[in-house]
Amino acid sequence: MNELNETRVLDALRTVQEPELGRDIVTLNMVRDVVVSADGDVAFTIELTTPACPLKDEIERNARAVLRASGAREVAVTWTSNVRRATPAQPQQLLPGVKNILAVASGKGGVGKSTVAANLAVALAQDGASVGLLDADITGPNIPLMLGVEGQPVASPNNKIVPLERYGVKVISIQFFVPEGQPIVWRGPLVGGAIQQFLRDVEWGDLDYLVVDLPPGTSDAQLTLAQAVPISGSLLVTTPQDVALLDVTKALAMFRRLSVPVIGIVENMTAFVCPHCGEATEIFGRGGGERFARQYDLEYFGGIPLDIRVRQGGDVGVPAVAQRDGGPAAETMRQLARTVAARMSVRAAQAAPILIVS
Ligand SMILES: Nc1ncnc2c1ncn2[C@@H]1O[C@H](COP(=O)(O)OP(=O)(O)O)[C@@H](O)[C@H]1O
Numbered sequence: 577m578n579e580l581n582e583t584r585v586l587d588a589l590r591t592v593q594e595p596e597l598g599r600d601i602v603t604l605n606m607v608r609d610v611v612v613s614a615d616g617d618v619a620f621t622i623e624l625t626t627p628a629c630p631l632k633d634e635i636e637r638n639a640r641a642v643l644r645a646s647g648a649r650e651v652a653v654t655w656t657s658n659v660r661r662a663t664p665a666q667p668q669q670l671l672p673g674v675k676n677i678l679a680v681a682s683g684k685g686g687v688g689k690s691t692v693a694a695n696l697a698v699a700l701a702q703d704g705a706s707v708g709l710l711d712a713d714i715t716g717p718n719i720p721l722m723l724g725v726e727g728q729p730v731a732s733p734n735n736k737i738v739p740l741e742r743y744g745v746k747v748i749s750i751q752f753f754v755p756e757g758q759p760i761v762w763r764g765p766l767v768g769g770a771i772q773q774f775l776r777d778v779e780w781g782d783l784d785y786l787v788v789d790l791p792p793g794t795s796d797a798q799l800t801l802a803q804a805v806p807i808s809g810s811l812l813v814t815t816p817q818d819v820a821l822l823d824v825t826k827a828l829a830m831f832r833r834l835s836v837p838v839i840g841i842v843e844n845m846t847a848f849v850c851p852h853c854g855e856a857t858e859i860f861g862r863g864g865g866e867r868f869a870r871q872y873d874l875e876y877f878g879g880i881p882l883d884i885r886v887r888q889g890g891d892v893g894v895p896a897v898a899q900r901d902g903g904p905a906a907e908t909m910r911q912l913a914r915t916v917a918a919r920m921s922v923r924a925a926q927a928a929p930i931l932i933v934s
């Protein structure tokens with residue numbers, strides 16, 4: 577029998593695919609620090625493109641199987657991650673430390689955009705990513721309430737605004753700068769100005785993901801954001817009714833015109849699951865999001881059920897994914913965070929072919 581050594585371990589791991597990227601994990605430069613002991617124990621590190629990788633278990637299972645088949649005894653896998661940027665860093669860029677900007681958008685208000693943005697940000701942070709959340713809904717900021725974060729940001733030594741932090745997420749919202757209960761009645765140009773300031777004057781630091789909660793529709797906020805920074809992807813949120821879908825068509829058209837990649841669509845408030853009997857009732861109809869996705873050639877990320885825990889959590893500052901039992905809606909949003917992160921990794925890999933060795 578051939579003695580197991582580093583080269584043979586790498587040869588074996590060359591048969592393990594990263595299913596999203598469609599290449600093997602050695603070619604993708606994901607395998608690090610291979611150590612083979614005299615007894616044939618193997619230890620190595622796998623570097624993921626996102627800590628929120630939905631395929632971790634599958635990769636590990638396959639890696640273990642091929643190494644066992646090659647004669648390894650114990651197999652120890654360590655995980656690390658290095659989120660790649662979707663767009664190449666440019667020195668003059670506004671947010672040089674931010675690797676991916678994810679915009680959460682919708683056609684109309686009240687579909688759960690802020691809810692999805694807040695839960696995605698917290699879920700990504702829970703998976704170990706460094707995450708920021710920018711509340712770009714300048715006239716209707718909801719993020720502070722949903723995350724239970726209040727206070728006045730202070731200035732950093734280099735005179736930038738230090739974001740507040742909650743659930744491991746750095747948060748900025750116009751709400752931090754206006755007195756409680758005061759309506760915000762700014763017009764277009766001021767809205768754009770505020771967003772630019774949140775990009776330019778906030779100490780975001782190094783982030784794997786900056787999630788942006790956009791206002792509904794097609795307004796100055798979308799325009800300013802798209803023109804100021806490279807958006808890695810936008811996620812459209814809709815409810816199953818047709819009205820919402822009509823509006824989301826306009827939002828989609830705007831992103832396409834601004835060359836912002838739309839990574840897919842998620843349907844929210846898909847069905848109400850009775851907490852007593854478990855029966856699912858499709859209050860707002862069914863299948864709208866999926867039909868829309870098919871029609872416009874977008875990926876459909878499934879439906880988030882209507883769940884009282886989501887609404888209550890949003891009102892008291894504990895998003896569903898941060899609740900001890902957030903229920904199926906929380907689980908769906910956790911999976912959504914991983915899928916969206918995976919799609920952005922694929923885009924980043926395509927944008928930066930340097931990552932592939934040999
Ligand atoms: N899946 C859900 N289940 C129950 N309530 C939800 C769900 N998604 C959103 N909500 C509630 O619906 C309301 C509107 O959601 P919000 O995120 O503020 O929408 P938008 O940002 O699109 O205007 C909020 O009270 C929120 O808690």
Ligand SMILES: [Mg+2]
Pocket residue numbers: 689690691713716718
């Ligand atoms: Mg909102």
